[in-house]
Amino acid sequence: MNRVLRIAGGVAFAAAAVALVLVLPHWLSDAKAAEFARAGCFFIAIIGLNLVTGYTGQISLGHGALMAVGAYTTAILTADHGLRDLWTIPLAGLVAMAAGFALGLPARRLSGLYLALATFAFAVAMPALLKRFSGLTGGSQGINLFDEALSRSTGALGHVHLAGWTLATNDFLYYLTWGIGLVLSGAAWLLVRGRLGRAFRAVRDSEVAAASSGINISFYKTLAFAISGFYAGVGGSLFVLVSNWFVSPSTFTFDKSLLLVVGAVVGGLGSLAGMALGALFIQFVPTWAANLSSAPGAPSVFFGTAIVLVMILLPGGLGGFLLKLTEPLTRRLYTRSE
Amino acid sequence: MLVGVDWAGVAQQVVAGLSSGGTYATLAVALVLIYRATGVVNFAQGELAMFSTFVAWTLTRHGFAYWPAFLVTVLASFAGGIALERAVIRPVERASVLTIAIVTIGLFFIVNGAAFWIWSPEVKSMPNAFSTRPIRIGGVAFAISDLGIIGVSLLAVLLLWLFFRFTKLGLAMxxxxxxxxxxxxxxIRVSWTIALGWGLATALGAVAGLMAAPPLGSFDQNFMQPILLYAFAGAVLGGIDSALGAVIGSLALGVFLNLLGTYVSWVGTDLRQAAALAVILGVLLVRPAGLFGKLAVRRV
Structure with missing residues (x-):
């Protein structure tokens, strides 16, 4: 009975989330829809980061670089190999998954700060590498699909016609990113509540205990990084579309990686609804801060203050706060049958 | 192959490398200090050093010579570091390590933004701390400023070591x-020892910033960011829980970067950071706790 209620609660929550995502564009201006679409990309990448950091306990400061791998996969396949941009999204995920696997290899030997530095090295090196291999990546100019592959960029010329519906470009991008985001967060939910999630959490809570229960620690750490890479890659791929079909090395400097970690922790590690809030935080709070004052440096001060305040007032992040708000309701739901 | 090597040139590059390595070492020890007290990397350490440097710059614009400004700034930074810890870190003292780390990232944005806000974005320059004349030792010309920076950095670290080793307060910390x-x-009032640690780290950071700024010629509010990266790398290379390791790691990194920049031409400025980090990664894979760090014994 308890189990049924729990699943029913989950389904109700998922249905509410889907409904919210579906109706939101009715109240949004075109420009706002584009901003929400960007937040959707962060959402997907942060779910991935959450799998590694929140569930498996491995700190990664390199997820911005994994987004870059996904973004460039989409840009190169669309510009040079004649693929339609939408079909490259899963491919970008798979390529970034391979990169995530490689990034996870040091995790077999390193932990804590040493691992943080290793992943950070990847984030710092990425823009330099992208500039270095300019034959493939267009160097510091980047790749502009608007110029190079207009016909294969879905919605770049205005409206999108989809099964009898006509959508404005930004609405289409919004539905695309949040649609994929919801599907992938559902997948992540299924993943972490099963055998795999149990193994991840065991590695996080005590490596010694996990190993003595027969869990192959190295395998699960690398696996977490690989799956997480898939998420970051899809997020990065979509990021190209929502950035006017343009990507350059300066899109993915190391501060993107830091921003993703901020989003994950501010959202509240370990809570999927929190991940969405974290993504909205890193997308909208900087814009809000920039609107407060245009003095040089002032937006940075406001953004930093917002981060510090959230951490001091809500140590569990926004998601933890949400959980606390709904707790009286859900506790009733769960304990009734006992 | 080795016959054609210009050994005087190599010696000059090594000393120049030790000089920038000395700056990294000072900041790296500041990172180690806070890491050992609270278990987090202080992402704002470099920006705090930058802020101190800008305070000193303001003092030099108001009639202070370099060294009086240096002294005042280091003392003010010590007080500022303690105040900052009380205001911002104290409330999250018992939270998870990741939470505290994110707070320091927030501080990074605040301090960086505040510096842009207070001192407009155009570049600044500092008077030199040391004579710019070269000095000849054994037929090789070295820059006095390089030797001076090495000396001041090592002195700062040595003073700190003496404090920790021979005072009661140091023992308590x-x-x-x-x-x-x-x-x-x-x-022991543990919470206050953490505040003291922040004060000492911020003062050390001020030394690092004030050593790093003059040789740059001109600098802006972002000048400490690469230095923080190298200090972090140097500290991890040496073993993040060992102050001596951080010093040696940072000095080695400074020399390595300088030789790399001078003698390996295909490593441009872009790839310099990446190359340095790649080498460190290689070292870490062989010694997972850094060169001098203690590996927690764990049988799995």
Whole structure:
């Protein structure tokens, strides 16, 4: 009975989330829809980061670089190999998954700060590498699909016609990113509540205990990084579309990686609804801060203050706060049958 | 192959490398200090050093010579570091390590933004701390400023070591870092030792910033960011829980970067950071706790 209620609660929550995502564009201006679409990309990448950091306990400061791998996969396949941009999204995920696997290899030997530095090295090196291999990546100019592959960029010329519906470009991008985001967060939910999630959490809570229960620690750490890479890659791929079909090395400097970690922790590690809030935080709070004052440096001060305040007032992040708000309701739901 | 090597040139490059390495080392020890007290990397360490440097710059614009400004700034930074810890870190003292780390990222944005806000974005320049004349030792010309920076950095670290080794307060701070619970039972106010650690780290950062800024010629509010990266890398290379390791790691990194930049031409400025980090990664894969770090024994 308890189990049924729990699943029913989950389904109700998922249905509410889907409904919210579906109706939101009715109240949004075109420009706002584009901003929400960007937040959707962060959402997907942060779910991935959450799998590694929140569930498996491995700190990664390199997820911005994994987004870059996904973004460039989409840009190169669309510009040079004649693929339609939408079909490259899963491919970008798979390529970034391979990169995530490689990034996870040091995790077999390193932990804590040493691992943080290793992943950070990847984030710092990425823009330099992208500039270095300019034959493939267009160097510091980047790749502009608007110029190079207009016909294969879905919605770049205005409206999108989809099964009898006509959508404005930004609405289409919004539905695309949040649609994929919801599907992938559902997948992540299924993943972490099963055998795999149990193994991840065991590695996080005590490596010694996990190993003595027969869990192959190295395998699960690398696996977490690989799956997480898939998420970051899809997020990065979509990021190209929502950035006017343009990507350059300066899109993915190391501060993107830091921003993703901020989003994950501010959202509240370990809570999927929190991940969405974290993504909205890193997308909208900087814009809000920039609107407060245009003095040089002032937006940075406001953004930093917002981060510090959230951490001091809500140590569990926004998601933890949400959980606390709904707790009286859900506790009733769960304990009734006992 | 080795016959054609210009050894005087190599010696000059090594000293120049030690000089920038000395700056990294000072900041790296500041990172180690806070890491040992609270278990987090202070992402704002470089920006705090930058802020101190800008305070000193303002003082030099108001009639202070370099060294009086240096002294005032280091003392003010010590006080500022303690105040900052009380205001921002104290409330999250018992939260998870990741939470504290994110707070320092927030501080990074605040301090960086505040510096842009207070001192407009155009580039600044500092008077030199040392004579710019070269000095000849054994037929090789070295820059006095390089030797001076090495000296000041090592002196700062040495003073700190003496403090930790030979004073009661230093002993209390080491005890608090090692075992907070037992220290509390013996009457050490652990929370205040953390604040003191922040003060010392911020003062050390001021030394690093004030050593790093003049040789740059001109600098802006972002000038400490690459230095923080190298200090972090140097500290990890040496083993993040060892101050001596951080110093040696940073010095080695400074020399390595300088030789790399001079003698390996295909490593441009873009790839310099990446190459340095790649080498460190290689070292870490062989020695997962850094060169001098203690590996927690764990049989799995």
């Amino acid at each position: 080491r005890a608090a870092a090692l075992n907070p619970e037992s220290s509390r039972l013996t009457g």
